[in-house]
Amino acid sequence: MFDRRLMKNFDIALLLTAFCVIGIGVTMIYSSTYRLNGGNSRYYVRQIYWLLVGLLALLAVISFDYRKLVKMGYLIYTVSLILLVLLLLKSGRGDARRWMELGFFRFQPSELAKLSVLLALTQYIYDRQKSLAGLRDLIIPFIILLIPVGLILIEPDLGTTLVFFPMLLIMLYLGGLPFRYIFFIITPIISMIISVSLWYWLLFLLILLALVYYTRTTLFEGIFIWGVNLATGIATPIMWNLLKGYQKNRLLVFLNPERDPLGAGYNIIQSKIAIGSGGMWGKGLLMGTQNQLNFLPEQHTDFIFSILGEEGGFFWAFILLSLYTFFLFRALDIAANAKDDRGSLLAGGIIGLFLFHIFINIGMTIGIMPITGLPLPFMSYGGTALLTNMVLVGILENIRMRRFETHR
Amino acid sequence: MPRQKSFNTSDWFRKRIAYLTVFVQLIILVLLGRLWFIQIVSGHKFEKRAKENRLRLIPLKAPRGLIFARDKKLLVNNRPVYTVSIIPQGVQELPTVVKKLSRVLGLSEQEILAKIARQKKRRFQPVKLLPDVDLKIISLLAERKRDFPGVIIETEYQRNYLYNKLAAHVLGYVGEISETLLDTPEYRNFYQGDLLGQQGLEKTYDNYLQGLPGGAQVEVDAYGRERRTLYTRKPVPGYNLNLTLDLSLQQAAEEALGELIGAVIALNPNNGEILALVSHPAFDPNLFAGRISSGDWQALNDNPWRPLVNRAISNHYPPGSTFKVITATAGLEEKIISPADIFSCNGSFRLGRLVFKCWKERGHGSINLEEAIIHSCNVFFYNLGYRLGREKLIKYAYLYHFGERTNIDLTNEVSGLIPTPQWKRAVLNQSWYPGDSVQFAIGQGEVLVTPIQLANAYAALANGGTLYKPMIVKEVKTVSGQRIRLFQPKILGKIELGPKTLETIRLAMWKGVNRFGTGRRTYLKGRDICGKTGTAQVADVEYNEKNKEETAFKLRPHSWFVSFAPYKDPQIVLLVIVEHGGEGSSNAVPVARKVYEVFFEGQPIDTEMIESYRYPYMASWARPKTPAAGENPETTDADQLSTSDGNAEPIELQGQPRSGQDQPSAPGDKERNQP
Structure with missing residues (x-):
């Protein structure tokens, strides 16, 4: 199916690292949903299904050259904007307007928007003849960014819009600004x-x-x-x-969670208790009291790291962060050794995305970042996010595989 | 469109990749540093908080001890009260649960939802939906637990007084511990909502009844639902009380008193055991068992007849004529008079310019002590009181323990009042006049006694001079029947009463009931009841049969009847007071009769009439001894000897002339009153 030379350059370490994190994630999902539905929960199974779907997507992504993908950047960008506008035609607020129903499955157009902005920015920076030199060169990238950000803000989904900025910054940085x-x-x-x-x-x-x-x-x-x-x-x-009351509260509570320990501060406090009580070695799988007794909110999605912290302790948290570091280092290596600037820019943007998610999500569970509702890559339960992340891995692999290709 | 030069091979790009690598490391290090701080440095702090999260100490209240009447008849127990609550958090299909609940509990869905909404602020706390739910519904809910997620049943034990108002003043009531008490060190082991005896035995025996609360350490989830119990200390139930109270007699006494306002006391003169103690109007202690509604509380407090007051011990009254026997014993013991001494009653007693009236306007004529007691002649006792003088009157009042509490195991006992010159000086700023002694002698003036004091004094007459502390709790036992305490009769004091004194008094009281006296309405054939009525003036108002209707209720005299029975071997002292009941003989006596009927029910009638029935005017020591049929001849001789010895002298000594010497004004009185 693939060129053998291409397969030789497939970065198996990167994918294995992602698999390791997903493995830890599935285990944590298993633990956190163990008692739901009287012990018959199948959340972790569903996550594995989504992993398989993600693998297929990864295969699809690596099968054709990333340069072709970048060339389609503006097109994909336009499509994602149309989807976002369609989403806004739906009634309701919040969750109802974040999801697009497609009969047998549903997905979040904002995930596609991330990808499309990534591709469109790459295409723009690459297509410029001159290097990025001043504020004037930032006008177009910001327009590319702000249109979907504005549309997503209307949904409203503040957390997701934030991830666009670190992505842009790293791309601009690597792009020579x-x-x-x-x-x-x-x-x-x-x-x-x-x-x-x-x-x-x-x-x-x-x-x-x-x-x-x-x-x-x-x-x-x-x-x-x-x-x-x-x-x-x-x-x-x-x-x-x-600002709306709950938004204000979120920010104020971030500064001092104890001001509303049963309300807005509850999540942060309980998460810190969970992680802190894990100590060095943790309480053991399925033994976390904060988790098993439901003190942790949204255990299997946003606060999945708290479970690892509680049941695995500092030991497993350290392993997870090491895996992430290794993953990011591989991605940086891909960025450094890409065949062309497009590859470097794409990889840089992806690094920005992952780094920001990791920092914001874990930072939130340990009380140094406000609660934004961003999932932890490869860990949090959620099909669309896992699929997107696998696609991003696919793009990284794509760049990696084609680093020695001479011309195209 | 290919670029002329690719930048990702340039030096600055390499440098920037390196910087970015350092930046990624820094970010990860920040996270690791924070994790190290939370998990390793302050891990123990969070571990403690995790424990606080999941562990709850649930106090297990100890059931209060039970209270039994005599013969193991249950009076007070504890009734389980089930409260249905719901912890709405985490219940996925709340609307369907609410729908089902509304059908089961008979509350509307809106009501339930409103209750849940009202408690939104206090998350994770059970929302009380319905208190005191029927057991059938509870068992239904318990059986179908799976259909009602989040619904919990809380069991509390409520004090249950089986006979409602019966003996309410003896039993008392319980109430939730007050905030101020909770703050004091003695009550530091108590929790808010704990019950504490507030009145009566519930209060005085609270330490025994309370029991030892236990506790359970349970693991709860975030919604406060118990997951498992880690450790339990079982509560120790309170000790049970066995009372001396006789249930059937108590019931009879309450029925007999009916709607009259007053008190009835029945006690055993041989050991001070209270057999019945009634105060009417009463209250239902069950009202206090839950949380008393403000309306009920208001009603109890606003009732002008003060149902919460235990009239048997917490109210004092002028004893009136019932006090005359006390004065009589003083006169006999102090040898001021002899049984044979005769005074003349022409309807009033003159002391200087003061005139003290007898209740019988026409007067009783020549009258001796026995007749004076039987007919309750005032003038006789005015004379006697005058001769005794204040010191001896007060001395005897104190000997009978008037003017001090009996220390019965009930709350709010008052001491009554025996006026002394010191008291009169201090309180009324007056000196003691002979007229005060005269009033004192017939239990009027400033003399105030509690019914329990009076009953106790009569018990001393019945048993030969011993004053027992009234006893109401016989024993304290654990639930398993182990005896913790057994109460022995406690003697408060003894009065030296000679056999002649006793016999004279008792016989007069016997005759007052069985022959011609004021208490004859309580005559029961063969029961040999001895009693004395009293009509205690509450105001300086003339009260007689004619103006009965016009006299305002509150100005009517209290009516007393104090008695014991049977004559020979007294088993019961029975006291009845009817507040503002008018004459004792008309109101209090019928009440006593009904109680006696129940007391003697089933006991064989003593067919052997007492000796003096045949010699109505003579005490045994004064009459010729004739052995009755079946009497032991050996004792007869001895009796005859002793009685004949004691016969002659007192009669001769305590003759008419002596009384004439003691009281210069008496001869004049007599001359005027002689028919």
Whole structure:
């Protein structure tokens, strides 16, 4: 079916690492849903089915050149935008508008949107003749990004929109954008956080002014960056008041979960208790009291890591993070040794996606990140997410396999 | 469109990949560092919190001890009360459960949902749906547990007084421990909602009845549902009380008193055991067993007849004529008078400018002690009181333990009042006048006694001078029947009463019932009841048969009847007081008769009439001894000797002239009153 030379370059270590994580994940899903439905739960079986579907998707993805895929980038992008718009025509809010029913199965168009933005950005950066040099070169990438982000925000699904930004940043970084611009892009976020205190924020604006001056940024760019920061700093308090109660609460509770231990802070507290009580070696499979007695919310999806922390302890958490590190290192290697820039950019974007998911999800379970509802790659129960992740692995393998191809 | 130059082979790209690698490592290290802190550094803290999460100590309340009347007749037990609650969290098909529940419990779905919604804030706590659910429904719910996920049945034990109002003032009631008590160190082992005896035996014997609460350590899930029990300490049930109370007599006494306001006390004069103790109006202690409704509480408090007050011990009354026998024993023992001494009653007693009236306007004429008791002549006792003087009157009142609590095992006993010159000076700012002694002698004036004191004093007359502490609890036993305490009769004091004194008094009381006296309405053939009526003035109001209807209820005198029976070997002292009942002979006596009927029911009638029936005007020591049929001849001789010895002298000594010397005004009285 495949060229033998292609198969020789298949990175079996990358896939095996993913399998190891999936294996741990399925075990945790088994443990966390053990008592549901009177011990007859089949969640873990379903996850294995989805893994098989994901493998098929992986095979499909590696079977044709990633360069062809990138060439179809804008097309796929357009299709995903259409799907997102169709989704918004549905009535209801939240979960109802995140899923698209396709008769026998359902999926989240936002997952496809991730992929399509990845491809479209790659296509755009690759197709440019010149290197990325200034803010003006960022206009198109941001437009590509913000359209689906806006559509997903309307659903609303705040958590998912966040993952687009680290993906973009890493792609721009690897695409050659001077580092100061990467910094400038994130300055509005810093402004937003610092604007809590007026004086610190004004100090930050001054520092920003100096930075803009000394880095010899053009006058227009300097004014723009400074203006955007000024605007976010002023808008943040206003936006804060426009936030919905539960959103405000989520942010405040993140700062101090004990302010609402039975409400919004419950998840974080119980998750920390679960992980903390796991100690070094854990309580053993199926022995986690926080898990088995249902103190943990959403044990098999968002808080699957808490179960590993509780039943496996620091030992297994360390193993999992090592596996993730190894996985990301392989992906970085793929990015470094890709045949062309498209491969590097794609791999970079995928690294951004995975890294962000891992950091936000685990950070959430141990109380250093707010609750966003992002799943843990290869671990959390959920078919679409697993499928997407397998496709991403497929793309990585695709790049890897074709790194020695001379021309196309 | 191929690019001229690929950047991913350039130096800066290599560098950026390297930086990115470091960045990935940093991110992972941050996570690992935090994990190390949570799991290793502060792991024990979270371990503790995980334990707190899943472990609950569920207090297991100890059932309160049972209370039995005499002959193992159950009076008070505990009734299981089932409360149906629901823990809605985690129940997947809540609407169907609610639907089924509404059908079973007879509550509407909206009601159930409203109750659940009301408790939204306190997650994971059971929502009480219906208290005191029928056992049939409970067993149905228990059988079909699978159909009702989240539904739990909580069992509580509620105090159950089997006979409702019966002996309510003796048993008392229980109530939830108050917030203020919970804060005190003695009650630190109590929880909110624990029951505590509030009145009566429930209070005084609370330590015995309480029992030792146990506890269960259970593992619960996030919704508070018990998963398994890790450790249990069984509660020790409270000890049972066996009372001296006689159920049938108590019932009879309550029935006999009926709707009259007052009290009845029946006790055994030989050991102080209370056989019946009634105070009416009463209350139903069951009202307090759950949480008493404010309406019921209000009704009990607002009732002008104060049903919560135990009239037998917590109210004091002027004893009136019932006190005359006390004065009489004082007179005889102090040798102020002899049984043969005669005073003349013309309807009033004059002391200086003061006039003290007899209840009989026409007067009783010449009258001796026995007749004075039988007919309850005031003037005789005015004379006697005057001669005794305040010191001896007070001394005897104290000898009978008036003016102090009997320390019966019930709550809120009052001490009554025996006025003394000191008291009068301190409280009324008056000095003691001879008129006070005169009033004292007939149990009026400032003298106040509780019914239990009076019953106790009569018990001393019946048993020969011993005052027992009234006993109501005979023994304390564990559930398995092991005896914890057995109460022996406790003697409060003894009064030296000579046989002549006793016989004179007793015989007069016998005659008062069996022959011609005020208590004859209680005459039961062959029961030889001895008793004394009393009509205690509550206000300075003339009260007689004519103006009975007009006199305001609260101004009517209290009516007393205090008695014991049978004459020869007294087994029971029976006291009846009817508040504002008018004359003792008309109101209190019929009540006593009904109680006696029940008391003597089934006992063979003593066909052998007492001696003095044939010699109605003579005490045994004064009459010629004739051996009765079947009497042991050996004892007869001895009796004759002793009685003949004691016969002659007192009669001669305590003659008419002596009384004349003691009381200068008496001869004048007599002359005027002689027909």
